[in-house]
Amino acid sequence: MNIIDPALPLSIARLDAEGRLIDAEARLFELNMRAGGNIGAPLAVPQIATLARLSQRLGIAISRNVIAADGEDDLELWVRAEPEQGGVRLEVSGWRLRPGWRAPASEPERDGDFFRSAADWLWETDASLRITFLSIEAGARYGFDSSAMLGQPLTRLFRLEQDEAGELPILTAVAAQGRFDGQKAELRGTGRMVRLAATPRTDPGGRFAGFVGAAHMLDQAVPAAPKVDTPLPQAAAPFGGFPDSFSQRLDRALRGPLGKIIANADSISAQTEGPLKPDYAEYASDIANAGRHLLGLVDDLVDLQAIERDDFETGDEAIDLADVARRAAGLLAVRAAQAEVRIDRPAMDELVPVHGEFRRALQVLVNLIGNAVRYSPPGAMVWIRLERDEGHGHVIVADQGKGIAQGDQEKIFEKFGRVDPTEPGGSGLGLYIARRLARAMGGDLVVDSAPGQGARFVFSLPIRQ
Amino acid sequence: MSDNPVGTRDGLAISAVELLARAAAAELRAYKGLMVAVEDFFLPEEARLDEHSRAGLAALLRGLVETVEGEIREHAVRLLTGRGESALIEPGVSVLARLWNSGLLRDGDLMAELVARVRQEMLGGALPMNAPDDPERPSLINRFVQHPDRVVAASAMAVLIAESRRRGSPEVGQFQTELPAELHHRLVWWTAAALRERFEGANEALDRALCDAAQRSLAAYDEGDRLEAAAMRFAAAIDAQPGELSGMLVEALGDRRIVLFIALLGHALGVPYALARDLVLDPGADRLWLALRALEIGREGVAQIGYALSEADPRRDLEKFADTLDTIAAISPVEARAALAPLKLDPDYRAALIALQRGGVK
Numbered sequence: 001m002n003i004i005d006p007a008l009p010l011s012i013a014r015l016d017a018e019g020r021l022i023d024a025e026a027r028l029f030e031l032n033m034r035a036g037g038n039i040g041a042p043l044a045v046p047q048i049a050t051l052a053r054l055s056q057r058l059g060i061a062i063s064r065n066v067i068a069a070d071g072e073d074d075l076e077l078w079v080r081a082e083p084e085q086g087g088v089r090l091e092v093s094g095w096r097l098r099p100g101w102r103a104p105a106s107e108p109e110r111d112g113d114f115f116r117s118a119a120d121w122l123w124e125t126d127a128s129l130r131i132t133f134l135s136i137e138a139g140a141r142y143g144f145d146s147s148a149m150l151g152q153p154l155t156r157l158f159r160l161e162q163d164e165a166g167e168l169p170i171l172t173a174v175a176a177q178g179r180f181d182g183q184k185a186e187l188r189g190t191g192r193m194v195r196l197a198a199t200p201r202t203d204p205g206g207r208f209a210g211f212v213g214a215a216h217m218l219d220q221a222v223p224a225a226p227k228v229d230t231p232l233p234q235a236a237a238p239f240g241g242f243p244d245s246f247s248q249r250l251d252r253a254l255r256g257p258l259g260k261i262i263a264n265a266d267s268i269s270a271q272t273e274g275p276l277k278p279d280y281a282e283y284a285s286d287i288a289n290a291g292r293h294l295l296g297l298v299d300d301l302v303d304l305q306a307i308e309r310d311d312f313e314t315g316d317e318a319i320d321l322a323d324v325a326r327r328a329a330g331l332l333a334v335r336a337a338q339a340e341v342r343i344d345r346p347a348m349d350e351l352v353p354v355h356g357e358f359r360r361a362l363q364v365l366v367n368l369i370g371n372a373v374r375y376s377p378p379g380a381m382v383w384i385r386l387e388r389d390e391g392h393g394h395v396i397v398a399d400q401g402k403g404i405a406q407g408d409q410e411k412i413f414e415k416f417g418r419v420d421p422t423e424p425g426g427s428g429l430g431l432y433i434a435r436r437l438a439r440a441m442g443g444d445l446v447v448d449s450a451p452g453q454g455a456r457f458v459f460s461l462p463i464r465q
Numbered sequence: 466m467s468d469n470p471v472g473t474r475d476g477l478a479i480s481a482v483e484l485l486a487r488a489a490a491a492e493l494r495a496y497k498g499l500m501v502a503v504e505d506f507f508l509p510e511e512a513r514l515d516e517h518s519r520a521g522l523a524a525l526l527r528g529l530v531e532t533v534e535g536e537i538r539e540h541a542v543r544l545l546t547g548r549g550e551s552a553l554i555e556p557g558v559s560v561l562a563r564l565w566n567s568g569l570l571r572d573g574d575l576m577a578e579l580v581a582r583v584r585q586e587m588l589g590g591a592l593p594m595n596a597p598d599d600p601e602r603p604s605l606i607n608r609f610v611q612h613p614d615r616v617v618a619a620s621a622m623a624v625l626i627a628e629s630r631r632r633g634s635p636e637v638g639q640f641q642t643e644l645p646a647e648l649h650h651r652l653v654w655w656t657a658a659a660l661r662e663r664f665e666g667a668n669e670a671l672d673r674a675l676c677d678a679a680q681r682s683l684a685a686y687d688e689g690d691r692l693e694a695a696a697m698r699f700a701a702a703i704d705a706q707p708g709e710l711s712g713m714l715v716e717a718l719g720d721r722r723i724v725l726f727i728a729l730l731g732h733a734l735g736v737p738y739a740l741a742r743d744l745v746l747d748p749g750a751d752r753l754w755l756a757l758r759a760l761e762i763g764r765e766g767v768a769q770i771g772y773a774l775s776e777a778d779p780r781r782d783l784e785k786f787a788d789t790l791d792t793i794a795a796i797s798p799v800e801a802r803a804a805l806a807p808l809k810l811d812p813d814y815r816a817a818l819i820a821l822q823r824g825g826v827k
Contacts (some may be wrong), residue, residue, distance in 0.1 A: 054772075054783070057787040057790070058771075058787055058790060059765060059790075060768045060769050060772065061593075062772055063593070064776075126597075126599065126604035126607055127596050127600050127602070128602060128603040130603045130607045131607075132604060132606075132607060133625075133629050133632065134629050134722075135629070136626065136629045136630045142518055142654035146626075147625075149604075149609070150625035151606070151621065151622060151624060151625055196490075201594055202596075203594040203596040204594075205595075205720075206594045206598060207596035207600075209594040209595070210596075210604075253748030310473070351792070
């Protein structure tokens with residue numbers, strides 16, 4: 001197995017006992033030159049010089065992952081320093097440009113967390129691809145002996161399958177020290193198929209040290225054997241196959257922490273605890289906004305699950321659509337003022353009696369007016385008009401934004417159907433939910449608009465005689 | 466919906482009497498709050514838990530209490546249902562919150578164990594990985610799984626199993642507390658008591674169910690299953706000889722198996738795991754250097770171990786270590802063993818000596 005990728009060339013240098021450069025291969029030589037060093041002078045890249053000195057003092061070979069500035073760029077290097085004939089021999093590989101920003105957690109840890117959230121179970125190996133860790137309960141669940149597999153070659157647990165190109169993704173990944181996904185395999189002796197994904201572990205010298213991996217079962221998940229006296233579980237709810245309790249748990253698990261994040265970020269941003277550098281206060285405000293966005297998404301997902309159930313029903317109350325529209329406009333007054341958008345709300349004496357559920361109708365209108373405010377340029381106006389015909393009362397919410405092209409008008413009502421995914425804000429669920437709610441109440445939600453003309457949403461509910 | 470900017474809180478109305486009572490209590494609360502703040506402010510920085518350990522400790526404690534609570538509650542409910550009294554164990558005040566507020570968790574032995582475990586995990590997690598020179602060579606413990614001696618192979622396997630179990634699973638969480646038996650014992654009874662407290666008045670059926678459930682949990686618990694115990698058994702099974710110990714210690718660190726490292730050290734020194742762990746976790750590490758010299762680990766081995774630990778623990782001073790390395794290497798094993806002799810005395814005797822010193826004036 002070739003552990004040194006040709007794409008990550010190794011560059012070797014030697015230093016004398018005083019830390020002066022004796023010779024260096026091209027890449028390292030050039031880096032050192034650009035940093036202001038030369039042959040016969042002390043090494044000019046401080047991080048590498050430190051490591052060399054340390055290796056010499058300790059008298060052992062040591063390796064470190066080092067970030068070195070190279071002009072405008074940051075280079076990520078793997079440096080190995082080893083004492084040699086009174087001086088030090090350096091091996092530098094990696095030579096990757098470092099992305100401008102990276103989360104502080106080391107990569108395998110973060111990937112581990114990521115896998116953990118989605119995988120059915122987890123595994124890890126050492127450099128020789130022998131298993132060093134397995135989710136211990138996976139064996140009992142999927143029919144193999146976890147404990148007998150620990151310490152064994154990975155291929156003892158999995159019979160690996162070639163992909164369409166006739167290759168084994170895992171071997172390609174070992175050779176390239178990269179991650180892989182989509183390695184199909186059979187859990188030996190069980191007839192069950194899994195998809196394996198993993199990221200490599202690399203030691204500070206840049207050498208492959210094993211995989212941190214996840215397994216996704218490809219066949220039907222085996223339900224835990226039902227206890228004799230417990231009723232069989234209901235057919236899976238339609239919401240992505242998640243059980244009902246999922247969204248409740250999601251709601252409970254996220255709402256509290258998010259609320260705290262938002263509240264704390266807001267108080268940092270408001271500098272309630274004392275003055276702060278303005279950019280920090282701004283970051284805090286970004287955090288609070290992102291938190292609100294997530295909280296909104298949680299609400300949407302919880303709603304989504306509710307409305308996608310077969311037995312979802314809305315209440316039938318006698319409500320006044322004009323009143324609901326005025327309240328929705330009132331709720332958004334602050335946001336509209338911040339965005340310098342005026343809302344032209346229905347007059348106090350207007351009345352449109354309809355059937356519907358107050359809370360849900362309010363939810364639909366807050367969504368429509370909120371969107372209208374968001375997409376309006378400063379100084380623009382959002383109109384709320386009321387109409388009625390034989391069977392229905394209508395609220396029309398019109399804005400002066402950039403409008404919606406004909407071809408996109410159905411798309412915006414689709415689940416996660418965002419026209420421009422790069423646009424900030426919104427989960428892509430709001431209008432989908434709003435339309436489902438309108439229809440559940442016996443009404444509808446439609447749009448007409450042309451690019452450049454602003455958007456016009458019409459929300460209808462059955463009229464009350 | 467995401468565009469709903471208003472929070473709909475439940476209206477919270479309090480009576481005037483309540484408000485007055487709260488105002489009256491406020492002064493005392495403010496004073497107490499201030500005292501805590503003063504305490505906090507004057508704590509020496511180096512003695513304080515860093516945020517990482519603090520969060521780790523809270524998560525560990527929560528996990529342990531929930532594991533025990535789940536076990537006892539589940540069994541007690543089954544017993545009560547069998548006796549036709551199902552409704553007795555219902556959710557109430559969280560057991561963790563109750564134990565926390567009661568001060569019971571301030572138990573010195575328990576906290577010593579938990580703090581050590583959190584630090585041990587942090588250190589293990591931060592150790593730099595060291596890939597083998599030969600990529601086909603399995604890691605240290607995996608090589609022993611293949612060992613022809615069944616005792617050695619089985620004990621190596623037991624370490625791997627215990628470690629996989631210790632890390633828990635995304636769904637099940639922790640499988641068991643992995644505490645020393647005595648501490649597990651305490652936690653089980655505290656939890657049973659906290660569950661009992663949710664119901665006022667005499668209730669023999671509930672008392673009996675909780676006792677039975679607690680006893681069952683204790684009977685099923687085997688501290689020999691702990692990762693630390695498995696690692697000590699493994700260290701005893703391979704009984705590393707002086708010539709091979711240094712390489713094994715270094716390799717265990719390179720494989721990021723801190724528990725194995727501590728166990729190898731503990732066995733070689735002839736001290737219990739907890740004591741070896743203290744030596745390894747102490748960022749000052751003077752006792753560790755003496756211990757390594759007592760085991761005749763050479764300059765290179767000490768350097769590799771010191772370097773790996775320093776890379777993993779920001780509290781350690783690598784430069785200072787490099788400065789003292791020659792001094793450490795110059796200590797003779799005989800001297801080092803003499804200096805460490807007190808470590809081998811009866812742990813209770815040593816604990817008593819320390820307690821007496823802490824007590825102050827003679």
